[in-house]
Amino acid sequence: MGEVEEEEASMVGLDQLPSALLATIMVKLDVSSICSVGSTCKTFRHCASHVLSFIPTIHLLEIAPSIELLRPLLPPNPLMRSLKMDCDRLNDSAIRLLVRPSLHELHLHNCADFSGKLLSEIGSQCGDLKSLYLGSVAENRGRALHVSDLEELLSGCTQLEALFLMFDVSIFIRHNFARAWALASTKLTSLEIGYISSVMITELLHPNLEPPHIQPSVLPRIQKLSLSVDYITDAMVGTISRGLLSLTHLDLRDAPIIEPRLTFDLTNSGLQQINQHGKLRHLSLVRSQEFLVTYFKRVNDLGILLMADSCANMESIYLGGFCRVTDTGFRTILHSCSSLCKLRVAHGTLLTNLVFHDIRATSLSLTHVSLRWCNLLTNLGVKNLVSNVDLRVLDLRDCKSLGDEALRAIGTLPKLKILQLDGSDITDMGLSYLRWRVITSLTSLSLRGCKRLTDKGISLLFEGSSKYELQELDLSNIPSISDDGIFSLARARLPILELRLRQCPLIGDTSIMALASMQAREEGWQGSRLRLLDLHNCGGITQLSFRWLKRPYFPRLRWLGLTGSVNRDMVDALARSRPFLHVACHGEELGADPSNRLDDSYMREYEDLDEFEQWLLGGEDSGDNDDDNDDVDDEDVPMEVAEFDAEMEE
Amino acid sequence: MRYLALPLLSQNLTESTARAQTLSLYLQLSLQVSLSQRNESTMSSSSSSLPSCPKKVVTLKSSEGETFEIEEIAALQSKTLENMIDENCADTPIPLPNIKGKILAKVVEYCNKHAEVGVDAESLRAWDAEFVNVENTTVFDYILAANFLEIPTLLDLTCQSVADMIKGKTPAEIEKTFNIKSAFTPEEEEQVRRENQWAFE
Numbered sequence: 001m002g003e004v005e006e007e008e009a010s011m012v013g014l015d016q017l018p019s020a021l022l023a024t025i026m027v028k029l030d031v032s033s034i035c036s037v038g039s040t041c042k043t044f045r046h047c048a049s050h051v052l053s054f055i056p057t058i059h060l061l062e063i064a065p066s067i068e069l070l071r072p073l074l075p076p077n078p079l080m081r082s083l084k085m086d087c088d089r090l091n092d093s094a095i096r097l098l099v100r101p102s103l104h105e106l107h108l109h110n111c112a113d114f115s116g117k118l119l120s121e122i123g124s125q126c127g128d129l130k131s132l133y134l135g136s137v138a139e140n141r142g143r144a145l146h147v148s149d150l151e152e153l154l155s156g157c158t159q160l161e162a163l164f165l166m167f168d169v170s171i172f173i174r175h176n177f178a179r180a181w182a183l184a185s186t187k188l189t190s191l192e193i194g195y196i197s198s199v200m201i202t203e204l205l206h207p208n209l210e211p212p213h214i215q216p217s218v219l220p221r222i223q224k225l226s227l228s229v230d231y232i233t234d235a236m237v238g239t240i241s242r243g244l245l246s247l248t249h250l251d252l253r254d255a256p257i258i259e260p261r262l263t264f265d266l267t268n269s270g271l272q273q274i275n276q277h278g279k280l281r282h283l284s285l286v287r288s289q290e291f292l293v294t295y296f297k298r299v300n301d302l303g304i305l306l307m308a309d310s311c312a313n314m315e316s317i318y319l320g321g322f323c324r325v326t327d328t329g330f331r332t333i334l335h336s337c338s339s340l341c342k343l344r345v346a347h348g349t350l351l352t353n354l355v356f357h358d359i360r361a362t363s364l365s366l367t368h369v370s371l372r373w374c375n376l377l378t379n380l381g382v383k384n385l386v387s388n389v390d391l392r393v394l395d396l397r398d399c400k401s402l403g404d405e406a407l408r409a410i411g412t413l414p415k416l417k418i419l420q421l422d423g424s425d426i427t428d429m430g431l432s433y434l435r436w437r438v439i440t441s442l443t444s445l446s447l448r449g450c451k452r453l454t455d456k457g458i459s460l461l462f463e464g465s466s467k468y469e470l471q472e473l474d475l476s477n478i479p480s481i482s483d484d485g486i487f488s489l490a491r492a493r494l495p496i497l498e499l500r501l502r503q504c505p506l507i508g509d510t511s512i513m514a515l516a517s518m519q520a521r522e523e524g525w526q527g528s529r530l531r532l533l534d535l536h537n538c539g540g541i542t543q544l545s546f547r548w549l550k551r552p553y554f555p556r557l558r559w560l561g562l563t564g565s566v567n568r569d570m571v572d573a574l575a576r577s578r579p580f581l582h583v584a585c586h587g588e589e590l591g592a593d594p595s596n597r598l599d600d601s602y603m604r605e606y607e608d609l610d611e612f613e614q615w616l617l618g619g620e621d622s623g624d625n626d627d628d629n630d631d632v633d634d635e636d637v638p639m640e641v642a643e644f645d646a647e648m649e650e
Numbered sequence: 651m652r653y654l655a656l657p658l659l660s661q662n663l664t665e666s667t668a669r670a671q672t673l674s675l676y677l678q679l680s681l682q683v684s685l686s687q688r689n690e691s692t693m694s695s696s697s698s699s700l701p702s703c704p705k706k707v708v709t710l711k712s713s714e715g716e717t718f719e720i721e722e723i724a725a726l727q728s729k730t731l732e733n734m735i736d737e738n739c740a741d742t743p744i745p746l747p748n749i750k751g752k753i754l755a756k757v758v759e760y761c762n763k764h765a766e767v768g769v770d771a772e773s774l775r776a777w778d779a780e781f782v783n784v785e786n787t788t789v790f791d792y793i794l795a796a797n798f799l800e801i802p803t804l805l806d807l808t809c810q811s812v813a814d815m816i817k818g819k820t821p822a823e824i825e826k827t828f829n830i831k832s833a834f835t836p837e838e839e840e841q842v843r844r845e846n847q848w849a850f851e
Contacts, residue, residue, distance in 0.1 A: 012790040012791060012794065013787075013828065013830065014812070014828040015828075015830055017790060017793065017794070018797075021797055025813050025816075028809060029816060029817060030817065031849075032848075032849040032850070033813075033816055033817050033819070035845075035846040036819060036820060036824060036846065036850050037821070037824055038842075038846065039849075040824050040825050040830050040832055041825075041830050041831065041834070042834065044830075065848065069848060523827070524815065524819065524823055524826065526820070555850055556818065580847075
């Protein structure tokens with residue numbers, strides 16, 4: 001007995017390690033874990049505040065801190081190199097805290113309440129800055145943003161290599177804007193702009209002097225360009241391709257509000273001009289259907305053939321909205337680009353199995369494949385596609401003709417991490433092909449809208465005591481999923497962090513209880529590890545669930561989706577008692593980056609409409625739809641209207 | 651024999667200073683020994699070629715007196731041992747009074763494994779993961795040993811594994827995992843909870 005006690009007394013506990021070693025451990029943690037450790041005992045509290053004064057990286061994107069919360073987290077720290085923050089609750093008074101001369105990387109999201117002073121302060125203080133991301137600057141009413149602020153930013157940050165201006169820069173007057181860019185750092189290699197009109201960018205890059213082989217004075221060394229414009233036009237694509245000599249990544253996305261005219265659209269000749277300097281590796285041309293159902297109607301196979309001619313070294317291609325391109329075009333891409341790793345096609349209306357018919361003959365080894373809204377793709381095409389055994393990401397959402405045979409083929413992929421099969425015609429039998437092998441390597445699985453699945457399929461999928469790596473699971477819009485299915489998830493002790501169960505009428509209070517008491521597989525965790533739970537429109541949720549959504553249950557939950565109409569008072573009380581939990585009541589998509597998940601997926605809101613209703617509503621702006629089944633957040637509509645106004649004024 | 655000047659022991663002696671002092675003591679001792687040895691060897695013929703000796707081995711002595719042998723190549727991963735080898739102090743067993751026998755055995759195993767050639771990164775990673783898959787107290791002992799012997803790879807591996815055990819946990823879970831007694835007064839506790847409420851709910 002005495003020996004055991006002696007042994008215990010001599011064993012070192014974590015709080016008995018020397019403070020230098022404790023600091024070595026804590027420096028490897030993220031900010032919220034540091035604060036969590038700092039709340040346990042005096043030694044750690046001291047160590048945590050010490051670590052915050054020399055930690056090089058502070059990334060806090062999961063919550064939007066207020067300035068009172070932020071102050072203790074950002075003490076004077078001469079070694080701070082990288083700062084990422086959600087600034088939703090901050091304004092100009094926080095500039096002093098956020099802008100530090102030692103920074104090399106600064107990413108500030110949701111800066112709607114800041115004015116242009118943020119840009120000028122960054123320009124004057126952060127001379128060593130290499131990477132800058134600014135989201136939604138000065139978007140709130142009454143916040144001023146002048147081109148002089150942009151000029152100060154560009155001239156001050158002389159070492160800037162990557163710049164992300166994720167707001168509408170078309171508010172700047174055109175000739176002043178072009179002049180500002182002449183001041184930009186010559187090291188700038190990566191540029192992304194949230195919204196710019198195609199006329200502005202064409203004028204910006206248009207060389208001032210003849211002959212055209214003289215390097216433009218603006219943005220000479222840009223390698224990565226990512227723009228969101230109003231219309232992708234031939235002129236713009238031509239100017240970009242001619243003017244930027246070192247371009248390796250080109251990412252263009254447009255969202256027309258009216259049907260584009262010939263002079264304001266992409267045609268075959270525009271595609272022919274791509275990659276004039278032969279360095280392009282990644283190309284992305286996407287026509288979004290955010291405001292209007294429209295496509296690249298003036299591009300057909302000829303354009304793709306002309307483009308593929310000069311694009312033999314491409315590694316990644318994303319074509320969205322090319323409805324007139326047939327199998328010939330897509331096949332040419334596969335056969336000409338021998339280094340292709342990532343292929344994404346959205347709205348490939350004429351894409352069929354023939355594209356992948358002889359993919360084995362190529363030496364391609366695709367790792368990311370995304371084929372959305374390709375309704376002519378069937379199981380045979382997928383069977384040929386999975387000859388690429390290195391596939392890590394497979395996104396076959398909204399390909400309505402896919403069934404169980406496709407899953408049988410997918411079940412052979414050894415390295416698959418992300419699988420998305422929304423809206424396909426699979427059944428429980430198909431899911432069983434994923435057992436034992438693919439399901440143990442998957443980190444993200446989406447089966448939204450696969451209406452033929454039942455609880456049995458889900459339970460069989462997660463049967464057995466394998467170790468799973470699944471972190472995201474989407475079982476929304478599956479009518480037969482009930483509490484039994486959720487029990488099987490809890491029993492399997494899946495380490496899921498995000499679970500979406502939108503519009504599942506049979507999910508009820510017992511599911512919440514099961515999820516709340518789900519034990520993690522490893523030691524030391526108490527309670528659920530879920531960070532995101534979406535229960536929008538789940539039929540069985542009653543007041544009883546709210547008891548299980550309060551503390552101490554779901555300690556790590558950051559996002560919760562409920563139907564606000566169920567019990568408004570309780571929802572408000574919950575939101576008040578858990579101030580750092582985002583509670584969504586209007587059916588918005590959840591997540592830190594909902595646009596990533598949306599990705600033209602506003603179309604998901606049409607799931608409950610049958611084909612006739614879809615035809616009736618087709619072509620209308622989704623924001624105008626007042627249909628009860630429509631889950632689009634009404635609050636989004638005024639923003640779109642504001643953008644319309646900006647367009648009209650131009 | 652020259653007089654060894656002992657440095658003053660101050661009250662705030664940190665571990666690194668202690669180690670430096672131990673090292674300097676060793677150096678001075680060994681300098682004595684090697685000087686006398688050299689005096690002897692210059693007498694003998696200098697043309698004798700070195701026999702094809704077996705791989706040089708360093709002997710380490712744990713706190714309980716147990717000895718462990720480690721090849722010189724493997725020992726070079728420890729900066730402390732490397733310095734000793736460079737200064738030719740490594741011919742006698744090196745006492746490590748603050749490392750227990752079973753910990754020292756594992757550290758030797760780690761150094762041997764990482765000195766092997768032709769091991770692919772994937773299997774080495776798996777081996778490392780298995781190595782730190784032990785009780786918390788053992789991992790802390792590894793950390794202290796790696797710190798004392800200055801083995802950066804082992805220190806990084808063990809500190810990372812402890813950090814991974816902390817990541818994402820609420821304070822209650824951390825207290826339970828590491829058996830920490832909270833020493834806050836109720837007022838302090840309240841203040842701490844309020845300040846850090848956002849990190850864990």
